[in-house]
Amino acid sequence: MEPYLKHDSVAALMDRSNVDTDQIIPKQFLKKVERSGFGIHLFHDWRYNDDGTDNAEFELNKPAFKGAKILVAGDNFGCGSSREHAPWAIADYGFNTIISTSYADIFYNNCFKNGILAIRVSQEQLDKVMAEISANEGVRFTVDLENQQVITPAGNGFSFEIDPFRKGNLLSGLDDIGLTLKHVDKISAYEVQHKQTFPWLWA
């Protein structure tokens, strides 16, 4: 995983609530056995017309949002299935930051495993940020994870909360499994005790 660095990027607006993982990456693209190459399928059913051309009505197809790394979206983003193909598609498309009031549980976890910073803000804060993008499409925000701050040109910036463990992993780009395996002795000790307490599970 790449370390998450401070950046200054275009913020794209997706003013929709309950964006589900079936929309983020429709099921016909879940058959691949690799992790890469899902970006072109991101939001497929909204993004493309039936003939495969870009749907000009779809917000992310606006020229002003080209190259955006920040996605600003409505409540309960990423609800539905556990498919990690959703954050893979989001990251592969180029986003590394999402700003919303809330996320579905599994999706939220999956984001951090893939170098995506999912920021939670209040409804009031989200409304302000959305209004700023609407008024000035193509506006760039600065995201500073180290200091837990988002800075916007019109002064709608804010600081955000994040679990220190998740923050550390994003900043360092560290592998979760490696961290857990530092505790391998404790896992082994737990298993010894587990076998004594629940012998039927090991029979």
Next chain:
Amino acid sequence: MQALEYAMKKTMYEKIWDSHLVVDEAGQAPLLYVDRHLMHEVTSPQAFEGLKISGRKVRNPHSILATMDHCVPTKNRNLPIADPIAKKQIETMADNCRENGLNLYDMQNPNNGVIHVVVPEHGFVHPGMVVVCGDSHTATHGAFGALAFGIGTSEVEHVMATQTLPQKKSKTMQVVVNGSLSKYASAKDIALAITGKIGTAGGTGYVIEYTGSAIRELSMEGRMTLCNMAIEAGARAGLVAPDEKTYEYLKGREFAPAGDYWDQAVAYWKSLTSDEGAEFDTTIVLEGADIAPQVSWGTSPEQVVGVDGVVPSPESFADEGKRKACEGALAYMGLTANTKITDIPVDLVFIGSCTNGRIEDFRIAAEVAKGTKVAPGVTALAVPGSYHVKKQAEDEGLDKIFIEAGWEWRDPGCSMCLAMNGDELTKGQRSASTSNRNFEGRQGKGGRTHLVSPAMAAAAAAAGHFVDIRTL
């Protein structure tokens, strides 16, 4: 002293959590031990690839049970899979399981079926376990009083390598369903009614424990249906405390405790129920008798109404977000506000999935379908959740009832629940489906899904539109 005793009262979730903590140190996420790891072909290949690249091994192959369900055809199983990408995914699954010594019920295996239907059939999940799967409907196994939740593919790899997962402790929500359900209302209707009441984000951050007499009266199959859809209300997991029905169901199954271990296990399981007076962070109460058969009208499982109701109008929602969502859903669904639910026609009916693909579901549906004919222009699919369900149904003669009524009787798989295997709606087609999600495009691009119980689905197939089954 009294305060101390009070503080020690625990919910079932807290008991399972505490007994599975491997590491709980300041400055890092608690590490939770995983007893059972379930797998299917869609969310695992990249995890095996990651394991291989990093030179790691599966820590406990015996903790894993794998099946093929999402991409498998539900007819002509003997022929090669036509879709080359799906075929490769299926082959990759078989290779990965063979290389790592994992128990796989492949497409031709008599134990094959949808992972969340197969696993209980073999008694692989017990009360008090921590169970994971790269699949959000893992919540199903909460029906046994196990803490079961869906994970992403990175986490699948993590569990294979370490048998643990870093986890954040959830809040607890109690959903009480008092009294008894009315005739023809089912676990599915409870699940939809709860999602309608609290919304798809209502359970976010929570583990739900379902309690109350209407829950106690549910069969194990019904409890599985209910817990399966805990995720539709946003919850991490759903739980039902184990009782005699749970033990009766498990006893004698392949992976259930046997011999002297049985009594020991049951004694432990009995200790798992939430302590009298244990506190939940939130409690929601429903009256069983008030729950009508439910029909979803929109593109989110919270957009649901009783079959005797009407399609709501956007103006009926005070919240602006919900009003906009209603407008969008009506446009996508091709519905007009205030249309009676029973006036909505259907083109296709699907009975199956990890939500409603068990023997009880087919018994109830067959009871309604018996002596009827599928309405002209309607296609009706009965897709058993596993080969065991299929065989049981055939032993009881249910297949004949469906076939005589004009239904297709298929081989098991996820099929039209998420339409990855070629079974799907075409643009504008409308389904009555016993699956769990009515998202845009879920059953095929432009397809329109109405979520219902098996009895409601069977009635809709015969009438060609939704029917209030209480009036049959």
